[in-house]
Amino acid sequence: MNWMAWTLPTAVFFITIAVLLAGMTTYELRRPGAERRGFLPIATTRGDRLFIGLLGSAYLHLLVIGVTDWSIWVASALALVWLAVVMRWG
Template sequence: MEWMSWTIPTAAFFGAIALILVAMTTWELRSPSVVRKGFLPIATTRGDRLFIGLLGSAYLHLLVIGVTGWSIWIAFALSVVWLLAVMRWG
């Protein structure tokens, strides 16, 4: 049986997601979010926007890597821009 190789980038990715979840939980406890409507077609809270942003970033990253010949870092940058846009204006 083969096990997953935990490389530094893999550990950093999952560590960053864990830190984001801890930060969002702390923020929610200190200042409960208000439902609002942005450019997304539904009313969302901060947690909703985080989930939609992370999911959209993953699909965008895979799309850019699969369809274009661009660098993985360009795909990463586009994914981060999407996540920040959803969190701010979604």
């Protein structure tokens, strides 16, 4: 039977996503947010922006890795910047 190889970066990645989701859930329960419009073409809540930001970060990361010879750290930094921009102004 083949098992997935859990490396430290893989574990850190999934733990970070879990902490983000748990933190956003707790924050939303304590201080419910209202929908607002930013640069995204739809009205979104904090949870919507987190989901869109994570999804966009994943695609941006894969795009940078797939079409450039940049370091994985550059791709990760760009993905985190995108997530921050969507969360703040999306």
